[in-house]
Amino acid sequence: MRWIWIDKFLEFESGRRAQAVKNVTLAEDHLHDHFPGYPTMPNSLIVEGLAQTGGILVGEHAGFKEKVVLAKIPKAVFHFAALPGDTLIYTTTVETINPEGAMVSATSHVGDRLQAEMEIFFAHLADEPRAQGFFKPENFVFTMKLLGVFDVGRGAERRFEEPPAVARMRDIPPGLARS
Amino acid sequence: MPTKEEIFDKIRAALVDALGVDDDEVTPEATLTGDLGAESIDFLDIVFRLEKTFDIKIPRGELFPESLLTDATYVQDGKFTQAGIDELKKRMPFADVEAFAKNPKATEFGNLFTVAMISKYVESKVNAG
Incomplete structure (x- = not known):
């Protein structure tokens, strides 16, 4: 299983807003345990998908120089369960961002219906040696490429460009880029 | 110019949202960590909410x-x-x-x-x- 809980970006406006899609499918093994005979997309994984949508937005804003960690979910409300066959549209909007962290508001919609809404708080981790091993910007950037960020991305005040790390990876086979 | 009561009410709303506490727990004497259960990451959350609510800038380390x-x-x-x-x-x-x-x-x-x-x-x- 790959820990990627969004399928594709639909919009990516640097430092402001990102929208991604998550298709829920019966091919996902965990749905058969959650719950046997009544498969529903776990809410925790909807949180994760929204955090990935927002986290990449926050990380990109600082050119992936900061180590962005999900620090806190001050609020999360789920209005109904997401079922196999549903297409979830995740929208994340940056409310506040500064060198210490960022607050992002996030929604999940199925069609016009608001499925979930939350606030997600990201912190920029201090640059301590312990953290180095966990964060390889290339991993995020590779995932961004996979998710089509660079196909839809727009810069807020500048042209949206691939970070240098993507250019470096262009010739690396996908299997080797993940580590 | 907002009154002291108006400011307090907005601070209370910010703390209720940031810390998940009840309205009546947010009294003037209440300590953030001891009484309201704030942890280190909550302080940044509180700063963000105060900045947004009151349209002010809070430089790093000034409030906390x-x-x-x-x-x-x-x-x-x-x-x-x-x-x-x-x-x-x-x-x-x-x-x-x-x-x-x-x-x-x-x-x-x-x-x-x-x-x-x-x-x-x-x-x-x-x-x-």
């Missing part, structure tokens, strides 16, 4: 100067030194440093952060703006 704790000039053997107390008075004019100075243990430092302290800080910011 936690970095003093790790400065050996100000804290030695788990207690604030006289230099540390003097620095606290200078950096936190809105807190009751006099009361803290009677038993300046670093472990009690969090008790300086009360709802009343935030109110006074925000009042000064809003009135200055």
